[in-house]
Amino acid sequence: MREFIVEITTTFPEAMDQSEVDSLRAAEAVRAKELTASGNLVRLWRPIGEMRSIGLWLADDEDDLHAHVLGTLPLSPWMTFNVTAVQPHPNDPGR
Numbered sequence: 614m615r616e617f618i619v620e621i622t623t624t625f626p627e628a629m630d631q632s633e634v635d636s637l638r639a640a641e642a643v644r645a646k647e648l649t650a651s652g653n654l655v656r657l658w659r660p661i662g663e664m665r666s667i668g669l670w671l672a673d674d675e676d677d678l679h680a681h682v683l684g685t686l687p688l689s690p691w692m693t694f695n696v697t698a699v700q701p702h703p704n705d706p707g708r
């Protein structure tokens with residue numbers, strides 16, 4: 614599996630009903646737990662004071678990441694993804 618750093622920004626239409634937003638966010642939390650259990654979602658951060666996420670994700674390749682991982686997120690129609698494939702650095706202290 615390859616590692617990807619993914620920056621996610623979610624933007625809802627102004628006219629979207631708050632109850633729909635709340636329902637989608639609850640479904641998103643459930644799906645995130647499922648993706649963690651499957652090994653696709655490794656870590657997830659939120660920059661302080663910002664409404665975006667940065668995560669470490671695993672998938673076979675970038676097509677798999679989009680089609681079978683990120684594309685399955687309930688909020689994906691309102692998300693933009695900035696994906697960077699990464700590999701360990703020779704000096705990575707975590708190696």
